[in-house]
Amino acid sequence: MDPIVRFAPSPTGFLHIGGVHTALFNWLYARHEGGEFRLRIENTDTGREVAEATEQIQESLRWLGLDWDGEVTFQLDRMEHCRAEAQRLVEEGTAYEDEGAIRMRMPNEGSTAWDDLIRGRIEYPNDKLEDVVLVRADGRPTYNFASPVEDWLDGITHVLRGDDHISNTPKQIQILEALGAPLPQYGHLNQILGEDGKKLSKRHGATSAEEFRAQGYIPEALVNFLALLGWSYDGETTVMSREELVERFTLDRVGSSPAVFDFKKLEWLNGLYLRELPPDDYADRLLTYLREQGFEWDEEIVRRSVPLVQEKIATLGEYPGFAGFLFGDVEPDPELLDARVLEEAERTLTETEPFTTEGIEEALRSLSEQLELKPREAFQPIRVAVTGSKVSPGLFESIELLGREPTLERIRRGRAAAA
């Protein structure tokens, strides 16, 4: 039987990276096994629901390429069904009314156990199980009731979720058994922690898929990175495409210990994926990114700048700071300028023919020789005057792309500022 799994976020805000991790593992499992991956919004807590969240979660999943099967379902839509099931339990005597709410009687002896897909056998003493509320006094089912009922309704065969749900599992198993429903198999994924070993939160940096997107990370990198948090193929292979991940993903290689989110490694992976992109693709993504971030820069120049930046930046977010000089004035630090060098550079570049990367390089190299300066000594003031920074794309390419007049203009201004 093909597995049916689900990702069931609650719409309380942006999709948290931990949620992405859970969604990814479910998705990889479903795709690898040829099963189904469903998306269900757990919105029984109407009080905490954020209006935009439902759409944002879907948008994030689409961006990441985690496509789901069938229609998105909403927990609240199944409210009536849940109520009816709860009523049935009351009639059968396994549940009872308590101040308007319906609670289920939990056993006090023995233990509830299951063979966790990734942790092996877990036993939970029943005397620690409280009589869980199935339906609130206002008629809305609780998460711990609606969730298993829906898993049953949807024919979910495998529940893969964060290990913070371990203590909910015995309750849900008891509920399903009382209902006479089949049990899915449960697997509890490892938690993702911040650098300090605490649960990943705001103060560690970006925590939502949206934030990573805004910082210029691309889905391939994020997916590859997250897959490696709690799963490995052979311990040696690090870089894997989405297809390779799907092909290689198996539950028996999923680990159970918590993993610290390593932003540096993500950045490295992102840079790697960015560098491997075909230039046209890179340009398209960069353009889309810049537009999303509110930069309305000339498309042609952005495209032509791709070869200058692709090897150099690890996130798209670095582009404005790195190549922004191509689109607007710069404010160089006068301390880093050098009037004599700039005067000679202006003279040289006025006459340079052809005004191409090669021509410019040749001209400036002979300039540095004339001035008896090391290349770096001669080029740095020019770089600063032209790009406004000590760090920039290749100088000659940058000058060619900027154009002769704008370059000369900046050098003139640099001379004035230096003097």
Add this chain to the structure above:
RNA sequence: GCCCCCAUCGACUAGCGGUCCAGGUCACGGCCCUUUCAAGGCCGUAGCGCGGGUUCGAAUCCCGCUGGGGGCACCA
């Protein structure tokens, strides 16, 4: 407090009793390349939490401890 889960380099991990004086990747350090910054190449530092067992033999199995995390809601 009670219950549950987890435990290999700073980080992610490989290792499922001998082939491990523990391998890969990021980070870090050094060197090379070099117009800056990256990228790239080469080299290197660094780890089985502790204590008991089991066994001819343990990072690998068992127990305890310690440490970390999670849960104990009419939140999800």
